[in-house]
Amino acid sequence: MADIARLAGVSPMTVSRAFKADSSVSDATRDAILKAADDLGYVFDSTASSLRSQRTDFIAVTIPSINNANFAETVRGLSEGLKARGLQILLGYTDYDMAEEERLIEQFLRRRPEAIVVTGGRHTPRARRMLQNAGIPVIETWDLPEDPIGHVIGFSNADAVRGMVDHFVARGLSRIAFIGGDTTRDTRGADRRVGFIAAMQAHGLDATRLIAAGIPPISMREGAGAMGRLLDTLPDTQAVICVSDLSAFGALTECQRRGVDVPGRLWIAGFGDYEIAGIAVPALTTINPFPRDIGARTADLILDLLDGRDDPPARIAISPALLIRQSTG
Amino acid sequence: MADIARLAGVSPMTVSRAFKADSSVSDATRDAILKAADDLGYVFDSTASSLRSQRTDFIAVTIPSINNANFAETVRGLSEGLKARGLQILLGYTDYDMAEEERLIEQFLRRRPEAIVVTGGRHTPRARRMLQNAGIPVIETWDLPEDPIGHVIGFSNADAVRGMVDHFVARGLSRIAFIGGDTTRDTRGADRRVGFIAAMQAHGLDATRLIAAGIPPISMREGAGAMGRLLDTLPDTQAVICVSDLSAFGALTECQRRGVDVPGRLWIAGFGDYEIAGIAVPALTTINPFPRDIGARTADLILDLLDGRDDPPARIAISPALLIRQSTG
DNA sequence: ACAGCATATGTTAACGATAACATAAACAGG
DNA sequence: CCTGTTTATGTTATCGTTAACATATGCTGT
Numbered sequence: 001m002a003d004i005a006r007l008a009g010v011s012p013m014t015v016s017r018a019f020k021a022d023s024s025v026s027d028a029t030r031d032a033i034l035k036a037a038d039d040l041g042y043v044f045d046s047t048a049s050s051l052r053s054q055r056t057d058f059i060a061v062t063i064p065s066i067n068n069a070n071f072a073e074t075v076r077g078l079s080e081g082l083k084a085r086g087l088q089i090l091l092g093y094t095d096y097d098m099a100e101e102e103r104l105i106e107q108f109l110r111r112r113p114e115a116i117v118v119t120g121g122r123h124t125p126r127a128r129r130m131l132q133n134a135g136i137p138v139i140e141t142w143d144l145p146e147d148p149i150g151h152v153i154g155f156s157n158a159d160a161v162r163g164m165v166d167h168f169v170a171r172g173l174s175r176i177a178f179i180g181g182d183t184t185r186d187t188r189g190a191d192r193r194v195g196f197i198a199a200m201q202a203h204g205l206d207a208t209r210l211i212a213a214g215i216p217p218i219s220m221r222e223g224a225g226a227m228g229r230l231l232d233t234l235p236d237t238q239a240v241i242c243v244s245d246l247s248a249f250g251a252l253t254e255c256q257r258r259g260v261d262v263p264g265r266l267w268i269a270g271f272g273d274y275e276i277a278g279i280a281v282p283a284l285t286t287i288n289p290f291p292r293d294i295g296a297r298t299a300d301l302i303l304d305l306l307d308g309r310d311d312p313p314a315r316i317a318i319s320p321a322l323l324i325r326q327s328t329g
Numbered sequence: 330m331a332d333i334a335r336l337a338g339v340s341p342m343t344v345s346r347a348f349k350a351d352s353s354v355s356d357a358t359r360d361a362i363l364k365a366a367d368d369l370g371y372v373f374d375s376t377a378s379s380l381r382s383q384r385t386d387f388i389a390v391t392i393p394s395i396n397n398a399n400f401a402e403t404v405r406g407l408s409e410g411l412k413a414r415g416l417q418i419l420l421g422y423t424d425y426d427m428a429e430e431e432r433l434i435e436q437f438l439r440r441r442p443e444a445i446v447v448t449g450g451r452h453t454p455r456a457r458r459m460l461q462n463a464g465i466p467v468i469e470t471w472d473l474p475e476d477p478i479g480h481v482i483g484f485s486n487a488d489a490v491r492g493m494v495d496h497f498v499a500r501g502l503s504r505i506a507f508i509g510g511d512t513t514r515d516t517r518g519a520d521r522r523v524g525f526i527a528a529m530q531a532h533g534l535d536a537t538r539l540i541a542a543g544i545p546p547i548s549m550r551e552g553a554g555a556m557g558r559l560l561d562t563l564p565d566t567q568a569v570i571c572v573s574d575l576s577a578f579g580a581l582t583e584c585q586r587r588g589v590d591v592p593g594r595l596w597i598a599g600f601g602d603y604e605i606a607g608i609a610v611p612a613l614t615t616i617n618p619f620p621r622d623i624g625a626r627t628a629d630l631i632l633d634l635l636d637g638r639d640d641p642p643a644r645i646a647i648s649p650a651l652l653i654r655q656s657t658g
Numbered sequence: 659a660c661a662g663c664a665t666a667t668g669t670t671a672a673c674g675a676t677a678a679c680a681t682a683a684a685c686a687g688g
Numbered sequence: 689c690c691t692g693t694t695t696a697t698g699t700t701a702t703c704g705t706t707a708a709c710a711t712a713t714g715c716t717g718t
Binding site: 331349375378379380 | 706707
């Protein structure tokens with residue numbers, strides 16, 4: 001900036017001002033400065049700016065996996081909402097591992113983000129402590145814990161699956177299975193299984209048709225493998241709820257390979273309303289948790305908090321929608 | 330750090346050293362410092378560190394879409410390879426828009442990354458200029474231009490599709506169609522179409538069975554719509570190559586809905602070897618461009634360049650693999 | 659026992675921007 | 689025409705860390 005200042009015949013401070021849209025610099029001066037900057041091939045240094053102004057314009061975001069259309073949609077909603085304000089997302093993925101999440105949070109906080117968004121309501125004790133003491137807005141998503149660290153925007157995974165079970169029972173089914181991961185690494189997946197078991201028990205039904213499909217996240221292939229095992233061991237099963245649409249689709253293909261009619265002999269449902277659920281033949285019954293909205297509302301919340309506007313509620317509930325399609329009757 | 334130094338009875342410089350793994354600080358001093366830091370709830374400030382040391386440990390990465398399993402795999406490969414060195418990815422997506430890419434590159438360069446990775450070999454003139462003058466390693470991926478800005482790791486999209494056409498022709502087919510986007514927004518998709526046309530013409534075949542499926546990226550649904558139009562207007566088509574597995578799967582579902590036998594009456598092939606290609610019934614013939622490898626080798630290249638190790642080649646070619654599956658004969 | 663070197667720590671200044679305050683010039687209203 | 693205010697610009701110090709250099713202490717080999 002000093003070089004530009006010299007070339008344009010002004011002080012460095014005026015150069016600094018010329019780069020800010022709102023500050024008071026005469027048009028002639030600004031033009032001269034921008035021209036000089038261009039001639040010199042100057043590139044603004046955000047690092048220095050951040051240090052002095054104590055504003056990085058980073059929003060830290062951690063998601064379990066970068067390879068997941070649902071989380072991707074949430075990130076899209078978020079970055080769309082933040083872009084206008086010049087806030088940049090610092091994205092990291094945890095691989096569904098809380099220890100990795102802790103490491104990531106620690107790294108991110110060193111970068112002094114304006115706010116931090118994490119996925120889920122469960123974290124290591126140290127991660128919780130770091131978030132609590134971070135002194136910036138903390139938003140949890142994709143879950144709806146009773147006592148969020150700061151704010152939470154999400155839904156109860158257990159309740160969502162419960163609604164699906166209720167629907168199946170109301171339609172007269174009783175022998176319902178659940179395909180999910182075989183650990184609690186994916187806490188949202190684990191919550192869905194908990195919801196399944198609770199709902200089945202509430203109806204006085206057998207809640208033990210649980211197929212462990214592998215280490216989360218469950219792929220299409222693992223869904224297919226789990227369906228194979230289900231058909232082999234519990235052939236009288238009437239319906240299967242899968243932890244995600246991807247595993248549900250895998251399960252569906254296994255039925256196709258074995259000539260098992262869906263929904264004629266077996267119903268299949270997924271979770272997430274991925275594109276494949278709507279276009280598969282038959283189309284898959286699923287639950288839409290509105291991932292884009294989660295991101296968009298998170299962005300709004302962050303802007304409100306940064307501006308100190310009113311006092312937003314600590315818990316914002318998103319209502320997932322049950323989508324009944326051809327795969328279930 | 331000054332507070333910690335006071336509490337631990339050392340100088341701030343020693344505190345700074347205590348946070349670096351390799352620097353010479355006695356064990357006793359380091360313990361005292363880390364304890365003091367912990368007691369004070371200190372969080373290291375990377376911004377200040379970056380400014381002074383002129384090292385941000387950021388690697389800027391732009392991809393067309395965050396919601397794409399192939400690019401996600403490349404990012405995974407990249408971040409896996411960079412993690413050990415403490416390099417953090419600054420990820421942004423362009424929405425397949427070169428103007429947006431330009432904006433993103435400009436923003437990213439202000440953050441002073443150690444290197445920048447972009448997708449594709451085509452950029453706006455200003456983006457090119459910025460990259461050329463950035464003074465850091467520039468790596469283009471997912472393409473193989475003759476004259477990369479800095480380095481390139483990728484493959485020729487046109488050649489890959491050409492190989493597939495050759496295979497179909499060798500199998501005796503001649504009426505082959507291509508389903509792709511209806512603009513050149515997705516330059517890789519456009520290159521694939523170019524490869525299709527060139528290959529068909531090289532065989533003396535009609536290269537006009539081109540179905541425009543919508544604005545890239547083409548979804549499963551758009552693939553289905555395009556297949557519908559193809560079946561309506563060119564019912565004697567023997568095979569369809571789709572710009573991606575997702576559109577190919579959509580096309581397959583349309584055939585299923587219409588009772589068109591695949592591969593009996595029509596062959597379908599995709600691109601990308603997404604998981605769905607392998608598990609769909611019938612499994613889809615496709616091309617695997619090894620997205621993970623692209624990322625992993627990009628990471629290796631970056632480390633080599635940052636360390637000034639030897640002089641890596643400017644162009645590194647990845648050889649995509651043609652995977653023949655049930656959907657084509 | 660002492661030069662020579664490695665190890666542990668301290669001092670000073672600087673990275674590149676801008677917040678905070680100061681000032682000169684232009685402008686408005688009575 | 690003068691005071692009060694707005695607009696355009698300048699000056700100074702600083703954000704929190706670390707590079708570069710300096711120094712003290714301990715250790716090695718002869």
